[in-house]
Amino acid sequence: MLLSEWIPQELITGGLVLWLILGLALFCYGLIFEAFYCRYQKINQQWVESWVKPLQILIAALPLLGLLGTIIGLLDTFGALSHNANLSISDGIGKALLTTQAGLLMSLPAMIMLWQLQRHVELNHAP
Numbered sequence: 001m002l003l004s005e006w007i008p009q010e011l012i013t014g015g016l017v018l019w020l021i022l023g024l025a026l027f028c029y030g031l032i033f034e035a036f037y038c039r040y041q042k043i044n045q046q047w048v049e050s051w052v053k054p055l056q057i058l059i060a061a062l063p064l065l066g067l068l069g070t071i072i073g074l075l076d077t078f079g080a081l082s083h084n085a086n087l088s089i090s091d092g093i094g095k096a097l098l099t100t101q102a103g104l105l106m107s108l109p110a111m112i113m114l115w116q117l118q119r120h121v122e123l124n125h126a127p
Contacts, residue, residue: 024058028059055110062106077092
């Protein structure tokens with residue numbers, strides 16, 4: 001079997017930016033789940049606190065990577081249109097918007113989970 005048979009077409013279409021979004025999201029979710037585990041086990045509280053700010057930055061980068069993918073996709077679409085009048089604009093734009101959708105879908109649940117984690121950290125520091 002070829003690798004392309006195992007990988008969904010969307011991951012191939014989305015290109016490198018989509019893979020970056022998925023990799024960063026996997027890293028962020030791994031840290032978030034580990035932080036929640038530490039929270040409930042009441043271990044490594046300093047480690048959890050030390051990762052809250054970096055997680056905010058990394059999660060905020062997900063939709064921005066999606067926007068980057070959209071811009072790259074649109075540039076590719078317009079470049080292809082200038083060489084081939086038969087290319088469907090809607091197909092090209094649909095492929096470009098795939099990365100924006102992925103960036104938003106990966107970041108929104110992570111932001112909610114991080115908000116819960118921040119609440120826990122702030123409650124532990126309340127006098």
